[in-house]
Amino acid sequence: MASDGERSRSDGDDETRSDASGGSSDPRTIRSLAVTTGDVLAALEANERRGRDAVLRVTPPFxxxxxxxxxxxxxxxxxxxxVTPLHVEPEAFVAEDLPYPTVDETEDELRASETAYTPERHRARHAEAVERxxxxxxxxxAxxxxxxxxxxxxxxxxxxxG
Known part of the structure; x- marks a missing residue:
């Protein structure tokens, strides 16, 4: 982890403005983001399952x-x-590519096993795959x-x- 002296900082140019609360219009002011693990997971799932454009939003002043x-x-x-808010893609918070399990993949795995296929087993097996x-x-x-x-x-x- 870099020390504060090594972080990218605003150089005080005319493009950087501060408000009365001490916030800045310059996103380079940000040293750390706090985010719930649940929000990261929800955004990833919304994008995969529903085709949404879910992001993690950071609202100015920074x-x-x-x-x-x-x-x-x-x-x-x-x-x-x-100054507009920053939108960070949820994938940026994950250090490796982990494909979301699809219902079809789960069905194929269940049908290829010796266990008899039933809709109930399919639902249970898919829920287990999502939890994994x-x-x-x-x-x-990350x-x-x-x-x-x-x-x-x-x-x-x-x-x-969380």
Whole structure:
């Protein structure tokens, strides 16, 4: 983990503005994001199962420690502030590619086994596969993520809640 002196910081140029709360318009101010593991899992599942554009949203003004929350991109309408929120793809929080188990894959595995196929067994087997996937994701959460914004990218540490 890099020390604060090694982190990318705003150089105080005219593009960086602070508000009365001490927040900044510059996302490079962020050193760490707090996010619930449940929000990361929910976003990943929503994107896989429902084709949603779920992201983890960080809302300005920006500060050293920020919270990323589950959000469906495009559902926010107009944003009133001068600086738009950051949208971080949920995959950025996972250090390795872990494909979500599909219902069809689960059915194929069940039919290939010696266990007789029934819809009840299929549901139970798929629920088990999803739980194994969730456990694998929890075990592969990244320590840092890269956030993208109009001025470039910035690496931040991640703290997981729950």
């Amino acid at each position: 500060a050293g420690r920020m919270r990323a929350r589950l959000h469906v991109s495009g559902g926010e309408g107009a944003y009133d502030g001068e 996937w969730r456990a694998a994701v929890r075990g592969a959460l 320590d840092t993520v890269t956030v993208s914004f109009d001025g470039g990218t910035h690496d931040v540490d991640v703290r997981y809640l």
